[in-house]
Amino acid sequence: MKPSPLAQHSTDEAAQPRMVRLIEAERARLTFSLDGAPATAREGDTILTAVLTARRYLAESAGGEDTRAGFCLMGACQECWVAVDGTRARACSTLVTAGMSVATGGHFTVG
Amino acid sequence: MADPAIAIVGAGPAGIRAAEALSRHGLSAILVDEAPKGGGQIYRQPPDSFQGPASSRYGFEARKASALHLTIKRLATAIDYRPSTLAWNVCNGRLDTLCAGRGESVVFDILVIATGAMDRMLPLPGWTLPGVYALGGAQIALKYQGCAIGQNTVFLGTGPLLYLVAYQYAKAGAKIEAVLDVNPAHAKRRALFALASSPRTLAKGIYYRASLGTHGIAVEEGVTPMGIAGTDEVRDVHYRRGSVDKSVRCDAVGLGFGLKSETQDGESTVSGVYLAGDGAGIGGADAAELWGERVGLSIAARCGRRHDASRIAKIDRRLARLARFRAGLERAFPLPLLGSTLPDDTILCRCESIRVGQVKDAIRAFDVVEMNRMKAISRVGMGRCQGRMCGHAAAELLAAETRQDLAAVGRLRGQPPIKPLPMPWPGTP
Amino acid sequence: MTGHAVTERLRVDVAIVGGGIAGCSAALHLRRRGLSVCLMEKGALGSQASGVNFGGVRQQGRHFAELPLARRSREVWGRLPELIGTDCEFVPSGHLKLARNEEDLAALERYAADAAEFGLELEMMGRKRVHDEHRWLGENVIGGSLAADDGHANPRLLTPAFGRAARAVGADLREFTPVVETERDGARFRVRCATGLEVSATSLVNTAGAWGGEIAAAFDEPVPIETIAPNMLVTEPLPSFITRAVGVCGGDVYLRQVARGNVVFGGGDGWADSSLERSRPSSETSARAIERALGLVPALQSALVIRSWSGIEGGMPDDIPVIGFSSTTPNLIHAFGFSGHGFQLGPVIGIIIDELVGTGASTSPLGAFDIGRFHGAADLRHVSAANPEQEGAKR
Numbered sequence: 013m014k015p016s017p018l019a020q021h022s023t024d025e026a027a028q029p030r031m032v033r034l035i036e037a038e039r040a041r042l043t044f045s046l047d048g049a050p051a052t053a054r055e056g057d058t059i060l061t062a063v064l065t066a067r068r069y070l071a072e073s074a075g076g077e078d079t080r081a082g083f084c085l086m087g088a089c090q091e092c093w094v095a096v097d098g099t100r101a102r103a104c105s106t107l108v109t110a111g112m113s114v115a116t117g118g119h120f121t122v123g
Numbered sequence: 124m125a126d127p128a129i130a131i132v133g134a135g136p137a138g139i140r141a142a143e144a145l146s147r148h149g150l151s152a153i154l155v156d157e158a159p160k161g162g163g164q165i166y167r168q169p170p171d172s173f174q175g176p177a178s179s180r181y182g183f184e185a186r187k188a189s190a191l192h193l194t195i196k197r198l199a200t201a202i203d204y205r206p207s208t209l210a211w212n213v214c215n216g217r218l219d220t221l222c223a224g225r226g227e228s229v230v231f232d233i234l235v236i237a238t239g240a241m242d243r244m245l246p247l248p249g250w251t252l253p254g255v256y257a258l259g260g261a262q263i264a265l266k267y268q269g270c271a272i273g274q275n276t277v278f279l280g281t282g283p284l285l286y287l288v289a290y291q292y293a294k295a296g297a298k299i300e301a302v303l304d305v306n307p308a309h310a311k312r313r314a315l316f317a318l319a320s321s322p323r324t325l326a327k328g329i330y331y332r333a334s335l336g337t338h339g340i341a342v343e344e345g346v347t348p349m350g351i352a353g354t355d356e357v358r359d360v361h362y363r364r365g366s367v368d369k370s371v372r373c374d375a376v377g378l379g380f381g382l383k384s385e386t387q388d389g390e391s392t393v394s395g396v397y398l399a400g401d402g403a404g405i406g407g408a409d410a411a412e413l414w415g416e417r418v419g420l421s422i423a424a425r426c427g428r429r430h431d432a433s434r435i436a437k438i439d440r441r442l443a444r445l446a447r448f449r450a451g452l453e454r455a456f457p458l459p460l461l462g463s464t465l466p467d468d469t470i471l472c473r474c475e476s477i478r479v480g481q482v483k484d485a486i487r488a489f490d491v492v493e494m495n496r497m498k499a500i501s502r503v504g505m506g507r508c509q510g511r512m513c514g515h516a517a518a519e520l521l522a523a524e525t526r527q528d529l530a531a532v533g534r535l536r537g538q539p540p541i542k543p544l545p546m547p548w549p550g551t552p
Numbered sequence: 553m554t555g556h557a558v559t560e561r562l563r564v565d566v567a568i569v570g571g572g573i574a575g576c577s578a579a580l581h582l583r584r585r586g587l588s589v590c591l592m593e594k595g596a597l598g599s600q601a602s603g604v605n606f607g608g609v610r611q612q613g614r615h616f617a618e619l620p621l622a623r624r625s626r627e628v629w630g631r632l633p634e635l636i637g638t639d640c641e642f643v644p645s646g647h648l649k650l651a652r653n654e655e656d657l658a659a660l661e662r663y664a665a666d667a668a669e670f671g672l673e674l675e676m677m678g679r680k681r682v683h684d685e686h687r688w689l690g691e692n693v694i695g696g697s698l699a700a701d702d703g704h705a706n707p708r709l710l711t712p713a714f715g716r717a718a719r720a721v722g723a724d725l726r727e728f729t730p731v732v733e734t735e736r737d738g739a740r741f742r743v744r745c746a747t748g749l750e751v752s753a754t755s756l757v758n759t760a761g762a763w764g765g766e767i768a769a770a771f772d773e774p775v776p777i778e779t780i781a782p783n784m785l786v787t788e789p790l791p792s793f794i795t796r797a798v799g800v801c802g803g804d805v806y807l808r809q810v811a812r813g814n815v816v817f818g819g820g821d822g823w824a825d826s827s828l829e830r831s832r833p834s835s836e837t838s839a840r841a842i843e844r845a846l847g848l849v850p851a852l853q854s855a856l857v858i859r860s861w862s863g864i865e866g867g868m869p870d871d872i873p874v875i876g877f878s879s880t881t882p883n884l885i886h887a888f889g890f891s892g893h894g895f896q897l898g899p900v901i902g903i904i905i906d907e908l909v910g911t912g913a914s915t916s917p918l919g920a921f922d923i924g925r926f927h928g929a930a931d932l933r934h935v936s937a938a939n940p941e942q943e944g945a946k947r
Contacts, residue, residue, distance in 0.1 A: 028274060034295045035269035039172045056172030061268045068356060069253045074507055075789045077476045081253035085260030086164055088241050090507035090543055099854050100545040107170055212835055219835045489712045496596050499708040507788055507858045539833060543856035547846055548839040
């Protein structure tokens with residue numbers, strides 16, 4: 013399907029994060045590292061929630077064709093794998109812990 | 124087999140009730156569950172930092188949810204309950220599991236597979252755009268994380284969950300742009316008689332639907348979804364109603380067409396393997412609890428334990444009534460045959476980004492008539508999810524292209540690991 | 553075996569039992585010769601060893617008896633597009649066989665010298681050069697030899713593509729058609745199938761893979777065939793960096809990276825039941841193969857393994873196949889028991905079968921593969937390979 017002519021980015025919307033906290037939003041804060049930069053999460057956030065309440069996407073698709081922001085949120089679609097502290101984790105089923113280092117942009121380096 | 128080794132996979136309504144029934148009869152099971160806390164998807168428990176009452180999370184079902192949570196809490200000391208543990212392979216009487224990076228093999232005589240359900244997905248143009256979520260996922264965002272999937276959400280698809288999730292979002296204060304049901308209102312009216320077999324459940328459904336109106340949310344029934352548009356994320360949902368093309372602006376879509384079993388590699392015909400709950404066939408949470416208990420009682424009987432025949436008869440009667448209700452739901456919310464009408468450039472396989480046209484080409488080029496051959500040739504279902512998301516639509520497409528029944532094209536064989544495992548793999552002590 | 557009522561009778565020049573790569577290639581070439589052909593396959597074409605193997609298109613490391621066939625098959629690989637309409641994702645990446653100790657390196661050098669006699673040029677690389685040219689290799693690699701025109705291809709496509717080409721020229725390929733009986737019928741053969749099909753043929757070709765021993769036994773020439781099951785794994789797509797098909801001395805791990813980025817690797821054996829109905833990858837074998845793959849290519853650390861699989865293959869005690877005429881029955885031709893390395897050979901095996909049927913002889917030397925080598929030996933498991941350096945059950 014062709015992109016709709018209405019589907020233009022407006023800067024004010026792009027600035028908003030994807031997910032919206034509605035219930036029990038005021039839990040304790042904790043800090044972690046997201047793609048090398050300091051980031052804030054709430055205690056009990058999954059990595060996916062922490063990332064998507066900070067920005068609008070999570071990572072590239074498995075083959076790098078486009079970006080994705082999670083899909084099933086229940087550990088079935090496998091679209092939200094990220095690198096965490098040197099190993100891998102599914103963002104939707106892993107809780108953020110203080111000081112955790114999360115990399116969404118390709119865990120992979122040669123040599 | 125007086126004291127067999129019993130393993131249960133899945134600590135949702137079915138798995139917990141199966142473990143409880145076994146425990147009541149002096150049989151201990153190993154209960155393996157990927158989630159850190161029991162309850163399954165429907166009664167999923169939030170992380171500890173969430174303090175709100177169960178009623179805010181589970182609504183009308185709060186009592187059942189709390190009862191189930193209490194049961195697993197009590198059982199945890201009586202049986203071998205292993206939360207946060209992925210069962211990633213089952214072969215020759217052995218279950219390979221992984222917990223916190225540690226591997227362990229569980230040898231069993233009897234296996235109960237109670238792996239629950241997930242959304243039945245149908246692809247649409249644009250369904251891979253960031254902001255499109257499975258309907259069940261949209262619900263989990265709310266009840267597990269207290270979040271809405273976007274600033275302005277459209278719910279699209281069909282099934283009771285469509286109205287329930289929309290209701291829950293509205294109640295939590297989320298902004299809903301529209302609820303679009305692909306099934307027409309008259310399908311629901313025709314199914315009313317069968318649905319009346321569970322009047323309480325029916326009444327709740329009618330309440331959810333009505334309260335959307337109270338919140339001023341547009342509900343349109345009988346729509347044909349044309350696609351989700353946007354350049355690098357969701358911007359609009361396009362649909363047709365009658366002969367009128369319409370669209371609605373949004374930044375998130377909850378997409379779902381009912382539920383399907385989340386059972387990879389389940390072979391119920393293998394002796395000693397039992398399926399229970401939505402993992403065996405969609406019946407809903409109430410049926411899952413009964414089904415789980417029923418399986419537990421069957422195993423107890425098989426192991427020569429005294430069992431209550433009248434309880435079994437009662438469960439069977441209730442399951443039969445729930446089955447009538449389920450049949451009514453299938454009539455009210457039939458799955459549309461979208462798979463065969465998708466534009467060729469629609470992505471079918473999300474993992475491998477394979478488009479409908481590529482799959483059709485593969486089917487024609489190699490005279491493919493069967494699902495696993497289609498996977499081998501086209502790579503559909505070969506990606507990280509092993510066809511969980513696209514398998515149903517792929518089967519529909521193959522059936523339509525080859526003029527076969529859906530059942531005749533077979534289903535994708537799951538391979539270990541049933542979910543991806545990072546290298547290196549754990550040893551299996 | 554008379555329980556199956558005959559519902560369909562066919563009379564052909566050649567009946568082929570087994571729709572793997574050898575059988576499908578044979579069907580194509582026999583049909584192109586103008587013979588009528590019926591191929592019977594119990595499952596889908598190429599659903600066992602031919603379709604589930606590693607996908608190595610490798611001459612290097614082979615038993616010297618196989619090298620002339622492998623050389624000839626490599627030429628066929630180069631013209632697959634004109635032959636069957638697709639290259640089956642064949643990438644002539646070169647095959648790098650690695651040594652992890654001095655002894656292995658010496659063995660590679662000896663092999664390279666002998667292989668040159670067969671026209672296979674291998675380039676020896678010491679530690680510095682092999683690491684300079686392949687920066688992704690692990691420290692445990694001390695050298696290797698490169699077969700520049702070897703490579704890898706997609707085994708899921710090869711057999712279906714040969715089958716499609718055979719059908720296009722009029723060969724009758726029957727899938728999901730298990731053969732229940734093969735017997736002599738005067739000067740002809742009679743093949744009965746579970747589907748009710750009965751085929752009468754002048755020649756019978758046995759390309760039944762792991763099941764080939766049953767057919768040989770039906771004609772009074774039993775062979776000590778055993779069932780083997782490859783154990784294969786694949787990662788998620790990764791950035792392209794593994795530029796070669798890679799194996800090691802001893803054959804305990806082998807890997808390649810496909811165009812999409814997935815790394816396909818294997819090593820060791822899966823599990824197959826004795827009735828040859830089911831096969832499964834083994835968790836222990838997978839864990840070991842993963843460790844070895846990480847030793848060879850450390851950058852794979854924390855890559856996701858998304859799937860593993862196995863299939864059923866026939867292994868001979870001397871690790872080379874049976875190819876050639878029957879020793880008991882005229883016009884019966886065997887080509888089975890490829891012992892885990894039949895994929896590269898497959899295309900030429902069909903050509904050789906066609907030569908045998910059509911002219912009574914092959915231009916390739918087949919003496920080492922004669923079924924007669926097993927006669928009178930009750931247990932031939934001890935028969936050793938002529939060259940111990942070969943990689944055994946390496947796919």
